[in-house]
Amino acid sequence: MSFADLKRKSQTNFDFLQKELEKSSSGKNVDERFWKPEVDASGNGYAVIRFLPAPEGQTLPWAKLYSHAFQGVGGWYIENSLTTLNEKDPVGEVNRRLWNSGADEDKETARKQKRKLQYYSNIYVVKDPKHPENEGKVFLYKYGKKIHDKILAAMQPEFQDETPVNVFDLWEGANFKLKIKKVAGYWNYDSSEFDSVSALSADDDELEATWKSEHSLEAFTNKDQFKSYEDLEKRLNMVLGITQRTAVPTVDSEEYEPVAATGGFNDPDITPQSSFRQQMSAPSPVKEEAIVEDDDALSYFARLAEE
Template identity: 60%
Template sequence: MSLENIRKNNSLDKLLGAVQEENKPQEKKSYTDERLWKPELDKSGNGYAVLRFLPAVHGEELPWAKVYSHAFQGPTGQWYIENSLTTVNQKDPVSEYNTALWNTGAESDKEIARKQKRKLQYYSNVYVVTDPKNPHNEGKVFLFRYGKKIYDKLLAAMQPEFQDEQPVNPFDPFSGANFKLKIRKVAGFWNYDTSDFESSSKLFEDEAKVEAVCQKAYALKEFTAADNFKSYDELKTRLDIVLSGKTVVGNVAEDIQSETPVESKEAPITKSQDDDTMNYFEKLANQ
């Protein structure tokens, strides 16, 4: 290296500049999906909004995506929060473990299986008609995550129970209907029983405006894409750690808390990750 390069690379200003850059406050990374619309409760503990479910985007057959997941805390204190492979019709280690627990016939084992059971969530595109808590969301298209209760209301609209009721396709922007989302807190949980559909109506009289809104909808295939799920072996490894603090390979159990730690691809859970876990679990409980 020449003397000129030595002087150039050893500049005090350059070194101090690098130190200042490293010491800049780090922007906190957000794990929030800004595409998701989420209802909020008012001071009385109730929530209200009017939504319009949108049709499937071009190239997709259904206007919803269905995802199974598990979210529970094991006896080790660690959390298992993963999408279930049963979503894509594959074997899943938690479902297999829960089946084994249930088949013992012991009530204590059945209770564990109940706490670890799959949670079902759906994703659809919605146009926000009214959002009293966040008016800036009105007139925009979002993804909406919802559970079986709301899904059942969609089915009830499409397949009415009584003969004097006309079936409605709630995803049709021309002959569908606005959905009045009503949330009450019952025994500490969000309850959607009083939610219902308005009479059938067009989203807009102007068809060009309808087309413009529908073109803003998001593809849903990502929720069931292969990269949204870990492999069976990865999930099994995580499950073993959550349940016993051990990874099991064949007939060999390796204690991850032994004096000679085994190198693992599983990242240790930090406090921030644990906070994210709790926030996510609370959201699941509100479905």
């Protein structure tokens, strides 16, 4: 860059540095691949996005990931769960023992520390009032069961007079109107809905460019994203207070839904308490943890991949 260019671009450089300072002062590592909606002072937010088909060479347009995030006497336990891979996980093993004890205190402990479910998809941002510079770009989007249920409801409608829609389709899909309200301190997506069926663009060249801009989804569930059972068990023992306390990491509270006061066995996983230590001293009957899969949806996309 010449001195003349330096002078001419001084304001542009200043704007760039301002944005970089905002990122560094936030204390978080920002992954530029992800898009996240924002809300106003009253807790309301609005945006229009389009869910995109599976990336080239991959089968499903989403990745499904279970994880744990809870605090014990020895620190925090924030790890991906091996149940994502249909394997046994040490937290689930201990949690079943808590649940099978029959004690209300143990059940409440397990319920509070249940697995967290997250989905990842590629999206195209149609409208982002808070950040219009994101419009027309492809991002990764992390979302929970509530939005995924709306996707399934559109694909597999409950009533016969409703037409199924593959919302991930570039030509016969539908835009998603994301509407956020703050309810009891948490983001609520109940008012969100899909628009009528439409093509994302009339230009196939543009659609192909959008598709080729997608990010890998299989990367989220690759084996290298999970620690071994032994390493997870070692970390869990530390959190239970067997070794020294560790630093507290940051967790985005809006990513997790409030814990219900009641629930069944398949809801929870675990936390450490005094009664838990008593349970650890003797084995109890263990029931395998059920992993609910969206079989119909998985079969649907498997058929699409074969066509």
